Amino acid sequence: MIWVSALSLMVAGCKSIPPPTPLAQLTPQQAEGHAVFQTKCGVCHADRTNDLLHGPALRGIFKKDYLPSGAPANDDRVMETILHGRNMMPPMGNTMDQQDLDDLLAYLHTI
């Protein structure tokens, strides 16, 4: 019985992460961010599925409390990762301007 309740809790936990906002419903800024993601991040990260590519899937990144590393999932921490990289992830701050970064962050909140 205990196992059954633990399992249903886990399943409920996963299901409680809402799906990404449909692409057709993105605001112009979020849509720009989606384009930035596809150019800069998509080769290593899945955004709309849970597939593991070179890096962990980012689907639901801001809908969970923690990033894959265990760090809190907040704007500062994610921006830090983008700008300075992390282990096998290269620093990418010099490949994007502030507008790209803002748009990207807006998109990440929708996935």
Ligand code: HEC
């Ligand atoms: C060359 C492949 C590569 C690219 C390009 C890349 N990443 Fe990553 N990323 C990784 C890898 C590998 C990790 C896992 C790092 C680790 O924790 O060891 C990672 C981890 C992350 C994490 C989790 C950090 C944590 O604390 O757990 C975030 C968030 C992230 N990447 C966001 C992005 C975003 C946004 C972009 C696009 C601007 C991007 N990444 C581009 C490879 C990449």
